[in-house]
Amino acid sequence: MNIPFVDLGAQYDSIKDEIDAAIARVIRNTAFIGGESVRTFEREFAAACGRSHCVGVGNGTDAIYIVLRMLGIGPGDEVLVPAMTWIATSEAVSQTGATPVFVDIDPEFLTMDPDELETLRTSRTRAMIPVHLYGQAADMPAITEWAERHDIHVIEDTAQAHLSRIAGKTVGSWGVAATFSFYPSKNLGAYGDAGAVVSSDHELADRIRKFANHGQAVKHDHVMEGINSRLDGIQAAILSAKLPHLESWIERRRSIAERYRAGLSGIDGLALPTERPDSRHTYHLFVVRSSQRDALRAHLEDAGIGTLIQYPTALPGMPLYAQHPGNRGTYPVAHDLAATGLSLPMYPELGFEQVDRVCNVIREFHA
Numbered sequence: 618m619n620i621p622f623v624d625l626g627a628q629y630d631s632i633k634d635e636i637d638a639a640i641a642r643v644i645r646n647t648a649f650i651g652g653e654s655v656r657t658f659e660r661e662f663a664a665a666c667g668r669s670h671c672v673g674v675g676n677g678t679d680a681i682y683i684v685l686r687m688l689g690i691g692p693g694d695e696v697l698v699p700a701m702t703w704i705a706t707s708e709a710v711s712q713t714g715a716t717p718v719f720v721d722i723d724p725e726f727l728t729m730d731p732d733e734l735e736t737l738r739t740s741r742t743r744a745m746i747p748v749h750l751y752g753q754a755a756d757m758p759a760i761t762e763w764a765e766r767h768d769i770h771v772i773e774d775t776a777q778a779h780l781s782r783i784a785g786k787t788v789g790s791w792g793v794a795a796t797f798s799f800y801p802s803k804n805l806g807a808y809g810d811a812g813a814v815v816s817s818d819h820e821l822a823d824r825i826r827k828f829a830n831h832g833q834a835v836k837h838d839h840v841m842e843g844i845n846s847r848l849d850g851i852q853a854a855i856l857s858a859k860l861p862h863l864e865s866w867i868e869r870r871r872s873i874a875e876r877y878r879a880g881l882s883g884i885d886g887l888a889l890p891t892e893r894p895d896s897r898h899t900y901h902l903f904v905v906r907s908s909q910r911d912a913l914r915a916h917l918e919d920a921g922i923g924t925l926i927q928y929p930t931a932l933p934g935m936p937l938y939a940q941h942p943g944n945r946g947t948y949p950v951a952h953d954l955a956a957t958g959l960s961l962p963m964y965p966e967l968g969f970e971q972v973d974r975v976c977n978v979i980r981e982f983h984a
């Protein structure tokens with residue numbers, strides 16, 4: 618029994634008729650860019666996140682870039698980003714001309730460590746981008762309290778945590794804006810590149826919408842130079858077809874996490890993911906930590922079980938950032954996670970039998 622790391626085909630099989638009908642409708646209406654399906658999804662997704670505005674954009678990286686630009690962030694500014702995240706978070710900062718400044722993660726929950734912020738703050742710090750890594754909400758109460766005190770914009774990178782919650786609020790509803798990716802393997806995934814920004818700031822959302830569409834709200838009325846980063850009609854229709862299932866998919870991910878936790882508890886040298894108190898983890902990824910990570914990974918591979926490493930190098934450890942002005946610390950926690958973290962198979966269609974098999978193969982390795 619081979620167990621892939623992820624199986625997007627299984628999800629398609631489970632909702633094939635809804636997806637096929639949604640795609641056919643867009644093709645029939647020839648509303649390929651913008652149009653009704655995009656407006657509908659934006660309305661639905663804003664509501665799901667508890668925000669008044671959602672703007673569909675081309676992908677999750679553009680979403681971050683666009684928000685930063687529309688907040689006026691650029692050359693001379695510094696933006697705090699976690700040392701462990703997908704490179705999109707720091708790339709988007711650099712694209713604006715600003716400097717990403719890396720912040721270590723906390724050892725228990727693996728998100729931006731609020732205790733590290735004060736030493737990294739300078740007079741140039743204008744914004745920060747906490748990432749809800751693996752589906753775990755960052756410590757938003759502490760982060761927003763600190764940011765407000767210093768007049769720093771908070772932009773949530775929510776690419777891995779659609780509908781996670783902390784302290785009674787959905788992630789994406791804490792900062793001035795939040796960015797989403799709908800990359801196919803994300804918890805809510807399109808069938809190509811897609812992304813969105815949500816915000817309750819009407820004026821900001823309006824500028825974001827124009828900037829992402831060549832600086833125009835009305836065709837040929839360009840109020841600024843923008844870019845071309847739009848959500849297309851087919852992707853929006855697919856996302857609307859999937860959105861009603863997201864809640865049950867998240868609950869299934871949480872049950873799988875429980876099953877892993879029961880099956881893997883008490884193994885010496887294997888650390889399991891923990892959930893931040895008063896939060897809902899949505900398990901985009903189930904990441905265990907082991908000092909024998911590479912050997913464990915090979916053992917699983919031999920048994921036909923797919924795993925991934927998210928991510929094999931913390932951003933400040935990449936040669937490209939070696940001399941970077943934002944590389945200002947030692948980042949022990951992020952480097953340790955890069956050396957020990959292993960993502961196990963995690964997707965709603967994964968059967969408990971398969972989870973049990975993964976657990977058994979891991980136990981066998983430690984025996």
Ligand SMILES: *Cc1c(COP(=O)(O)O)cnc(C)c1O
Binds near residue numbers: 705748777
């Ligand atoms: C996937 C991801 C992104 C970028 O999303 P794309 O849609 O691939 O551009 C940004 N940040 C994080 C943390 C991600 O996981």
